[in-house]
Amino acid sequence: MRPGLNNLVEYTKAARFEKAGDKERLGAQSISEAERVNLAVTIGGIRMANPVTTGSGTFGFGPEYAPYVDLKRLGAITVKGTTLEPRLGNPVPRIVETPAGMLNAIGLQNPGVEAFVQDHLPYLREIGTPVIVNIAGNTVEEYAAVAGRLSEVGGVAGLEVNISCPNVKQGGIQFGTDPVMAAEVIGAVRASTQLPVIAKLSPNVTDIVAMAEGVAQAGADALSLINTLLGMAIDVQTRKPVLANIMGGLSGPAIKPVAVRMVWQVAQAVDLPIIGMGGIATPEDALEFILAGATGVAVGTANFVNPRATVEVIEGITTYCVKNGIKDINHLIGWAWKR
């Protein structure tokens, strides 16, 4: 070893310790206080130990982040969008970085529901954390079929229905931008499953409240909002769109203000629990959504930046509750307009 290396190793350990979760920083007394804070929430019948889940498509099927995060600690795991048949997805480039955000056009690459059930679900079941499966389709029937299949297999806590897909029967208009079509999808899914149904809304609409009301009437048990904002980027050197797919979905911290606004609007108008997402990277971000009216929160793009973002959010929420004398996280839901 080089001279002085021991010191450096110590230094590195110290630096890592500094980065340790807030829980560690709270000190012994507060740790017991932290343990007394109730973080458990229920979303459409899904009981979660804490409000934090993952953004579909940003956390794979779980094992990808297992080296960085104890998956047992998450409130739920929401996995990549699953369709009836396998999908190849789009050509590359599939992503491009934008100011405080990114665009993606993955094109729903996924192995199809059967391969999901055989190859991925067993691993997820083992963890014990509630598994929310994000589902998608190009026809109402496809949605219903995936939902039906996932209801039979056991180990799925709920379905998150991604309605931001093009309806191939109706010329490719997105289900998620028309309240009637959205309600149709949710209604069909509702009819084919006993599992909790979470409707995941697209933010690319004039009236998010109308969308939420539509899917609520169609039988959704909960809402996820928001999905990505439709955007694009052009390469000034090639003078062509950067993404092979031309347009993509904008996510990351950049979109947080839009997401918080939509949660705020919907929470006041519709009596369903909401999983808030869009740019959550820190405990404060998550708290913004909860104060706006979200019962749960999902960490999406931030996982790419900080693979421990999910647990750091959980720890930070706990610290906030201890410091502010909040005994139950449920008290904070909607505080910004309720009190």
Add this chain to the structure above:
Amino acid sequence: MRPGLNNLVEYTKAARFEKAGDKERLGAQSISEAERVNLAVTIGGIRMANPVTTGSGTFGFGPEYAPYVDLKRLGAITVKGTTLEPRLGNPVPRIVETPAGMLNAIGLQNPGVEAFVQDHLPYLREIGTPVIVNIAGNTVEEYAAVAGRLSEVGGVAGLEVNISCPNVKQGGIQFGTDPVMAAEVIGAVRASTQLPVIAKLSPNVTDIVAMAEGVAQAGADALSLINTLLGMAIDVQTRKPVLANIMGGLSGPAIKPVAVRMVWQVAQAVDLPIIGMGGIATPEDALEFILAGATGVAVGTANFVNPRATVEVIEGITTYCVKNGIKDINHLIGWAWKR
């Protein structure tokens, strides 16, 4: 003077020189090439020496930025939104910073059209740069009245109609989110002025193309897009919305991908010149909009970050044209989908 200060002064001068416009950096030969590039564009009859104007509400009435920018060099100056009567605007806080962006809820504070004509227009007329006046109102009649008044006075090159205002007669729904109401406003303005009418569209809609088509049919000569995205922020300490107005408009680099996407969509569908805006801070940003189909571009929030952003964008576009052998900026408009 302290010893060594002379050197430091030189250093500072050098640092400033380094930051000098691209034009300076091009070298003598290229400067003459730069002068041969045609940057002039025409937008709805407004002849601009270059494509660059200012985002309404971010550049005051012009003199505010005169110490930093030679206002004669701008393609046009788009001034703060003007209403029939003076408006006090909203209480503070009126702005909040967000990741790569900001929210504003100024509330259209403005001295009213008469004070504008008397106190601000004379200064603007002197400059010689085309002046675009952004107008707003709470009823169709108000819009028409402001437009009528501004048509009489001379020195106004065009009107940019901000339709993102609440329609007080129809319960506060925004004109800008309903194609029929938007067309009504534009139709009324069209009927009361000979000046070029630029419809400024809100991005908070499901179908930006339908909005654009609506105002095109109602007689708009050009389109500005985009206005701000509706967003909000919550202070986790007070647990209340940060802005006194609760919601505000999101602007800045964060929204650029959404803005480029909308320009791209509208440019291909509607045969009107577009002034693109939303997060433009650098020449490359401006070029993205032009390649997407914008004829003009507006620098908004970026003025706050860099008071010389407008001229730096003009200089950078020139450099780009010289380096890439582009003789006329008009050739680049819509390149990303035309070629």
Add this chain to the structure above:
Amino acid sequence: MFSCSALILKQEKLTNDHYLLTYLAPEMSQRARPGQFVHVRCGDTWDPLLRRPLSLHGIDPEAGTLSLLYRVVGRGTERLSRLSEGECLEVMGPLGRGFQLIGREAIVIGGGIGVAPLLPLVQVLIRQGIQVTVLLGARSQEGLLAQEAFQKTEARVEIATDDGTFGVRGTVVDLLQKRLESYSSVNPGEEAKRDICVYACGPVPMLSAIWQICQSGQIPLQLSLEERMGCGVGACLACVCRVKVVSNGENQKKQPAQFGVDAALTSQDWKYARVCVEGPVFWGKEVILDATRPE
């Protein structure tokens, strides 16, 4: 008003949260007046996006330097504190309307970081032959800033801390009251009040208390205010505060008053003024300190 990349000559850490940054900007330093501020970038990416307003704490036109005394409170100031000697500071200024020098005696009051704009004020007041008393306040001794710098001037310096760890136990408001009593006992009569002026900068509750004392005693008062800023140059209308509308009779609306071009904007008895242009220094008799809007 300039916008430049200025060379940082010094970045001193004064306390755990307080820094003193000195930069070279010859032209800017020649134009700067006490009470004015600069608008600085705290990084070179789009996050954080906006500039941060900071008062001029040191103005040295001879050396061509300016300095900023600031407290780290959030992301912007934290990043600012990481810059070091030899690096560049993107800075716009000098901005805003500074203090007006009037009368024969001055009482200059600073609370916490509010002392920042007051040091150059005191220096100029003294240079003009005005007699200056400086009242500094803080929670406790550690919160006292720039105290030595004030003591180096010819001003008389009095200090109060809430916990009595330094100077008098109490607040600057107590000190002000005493000082005004002794002034009026030496200089009796209404006339004498025109010869004194109070200058204050600090937290709003402190300013409110001072405002009330000066208002009831009819003592001229100048306050330096803070508000969130976008542009810093009067263009965005983000940074407003309420000021009283001075009634000029019937044609009041027609007169573009001292607050600049937007004087036409009035409610019944107040209007919004921009802190970055019409301020940050306002006359006590003009300003309405409570920032919430009445209906």
Add this chain to the structure above:
Amino acid sequence: MFSCSALILKQEKLTNDHYLLTYLAPEMSQRARPGQFVHVRCGDTWDPLLRRPLSLHGIDPEAGTLSLLYRVVGRGTERLSRLSEGECLEVMGPLGRGFQLIGREAIVIGGGIGVAPLLPLVQVLIRQGIQVTVLLGARSQEGLLAQEAFQKTEARVEIATDDGTFGVRGTVVDLLQKRLESYSSVNPGEEAKRDICVYACGPVPMLSAIWQICQSGQIPLQLSLEERMGCGVGACLACVCRVKVVSNGENQKKQPAQFGVDAALTSQDWKYARVCVEGPVFWGKEVILDATRPE
């Protein structure tokens, strides 16, 4: 796989655009294998947002250090180059599948910055008793990187520059052809081809040319690929490249093949594999280099 704040021990500027950064990460260095990469943050704000993938250029488990050889091409790498000794690097890794060591002879080919992952490869190959020839290419002399480091190993190093300013005038492809000719003249027969392996990293046109030579000569080839990355851990599916589907008869779909769990995803004869997990090193016979999707 770790994610940590590692102490930067050294940041050397090698050329105008190239840097060599060494950091301390004992556990990571013990796990790291040649051809693997790390995912680093290039700042601590949300802009730029994403991490940047960089290959491991130096792996020293004894010293507990790792090093990165990188070229400044954009905002991320530019910010990375501003970090200095004593500061922290946020880094995840080691990630991906590295090179597989096979055969008795190796030809290791690097073009431009593509040499980065090859140095530890060469060191390990030599330690395993494999005979190594290194072929380095660049436009001109200034573009040659880490040349001395390769020369310090026991490998035989040959260099080609397009303009002949150093080594042979020509490309590494020319060098490869010569080298293969001499190999097969010494080791004739099909069997001998299993005893050699070509390892390459560099620009896609170079890789394509090498791929064709190896394909037609049936020489084993391993390529290190690049693609834009989000997560770096296989979760986001951003970083895909096309690989051939190896037909296993009828129940092909059922077999989760060597590319991991997503083997079910297939078109007619290819599927997408993730560069960050199934790569960045791929076998030449598997990979389809042209990244555009055929219809």
